[in-house]
Amino acid sequence: MPDFPLGRWISLLYRYGQIYISRELEPYRIGRGQYLFLLVLYQRDGLLQEELSCYLNIDKGTTARAIDRLEEAGYVRRVQNSEDLRSNRVYLTPQAEEVKPVLFSVLKKWTEILSQGLTPEEMETAQQLLSRMSENAFKHIHGEGK
């Protein structure tokens, strides 16, 4: 790749990560587009869809459909927010607590695969740098304009 090596690696890591997650979580009916929402809800249950979208920086339409899936598979339930009837709070079900260790172990294993031959310090550095680049990306796409 002559130019733009970064984009190529990011594309590969994203796509291959999705393949891995899909395969491993398929028996649990958790799709690659859904697991991130579970991760956020494990941290803080009962968020609004809008809060999930905002936190993960994912389109609200995409979020709506991901929550559809999770609800249909029995991992979350929507409860209309009594303080604002337009919005839903999303709560984990006991079934979600049950798969939590599975999900964490799958993600941990993928991280281990990626980190083969890298030192913990290098992994830490990678996270640091990706996080800073993400913030730049975010600010450019949203933050004042263009």
Add this chain to the structure above:
Amino acid sequence: MPDFPLGRWISLLYRYGQIYISRELEPYRIGRGQYLFLLVLYQRDGLLQEELSCYLNIDKGTTARAIDRLEEAGYVRRVQNSEDLRSNRVYLTPQAEEVKPVLFSVLKKWTEILSQGLTPEEMETAQQLLSRMSENAFKHIHGEGK
């Protein structure tokens, strides 16, 4: 995000990069799923679809459709390979040469956006680490396996 921060940043960088590329290249009818193929062809023209797939590690079905798009938009043409009638060689058109500077400048700008606040050494490190993680991902998904 409690665990799996890496996946989250990669997801964000991938999706936001796609948004940026889509917007910038939309006037030229080059989609976010197509520009990588052009980049490879700028390096070496006349590759087989299979070689493109293999080099970018992208599914051959996806490749076929990306080349469809590029052909329809006038950037490449398929020529049946006389040495193996099953395969096509993909050649750039003059129109592809014309957009080359535009494409490169768009990608360069995105890299500059991502690298704000990072030193050139840090960017170099990031590429290094991503490249090594990509190789790990590749080996796990393909290489013997799993």
Add this chain to the structure above:
DNA sequence: CCTTTTTAGTTGCGTATGCAACCATTAACG
């Protein structure tokens, strides 16, 4: 040679994703 297997490419299907249009509810304002 003829049959079997492999391989390059195409296509159908399922999923994910962003955008824009839309709906219902809430907030802002005159």
Add this chain to the structure above:
DNA sequence: CGTTAATGGTTGCATACGCAACTAAAAAGG
């Protein structure tokens, strides 16, 4: 208050992607 604007959520549409089934051509093996 009543009208207008903003906002949370849903849905239609377009694109991208992997997988699997399929086709046609080439390679392998008897």
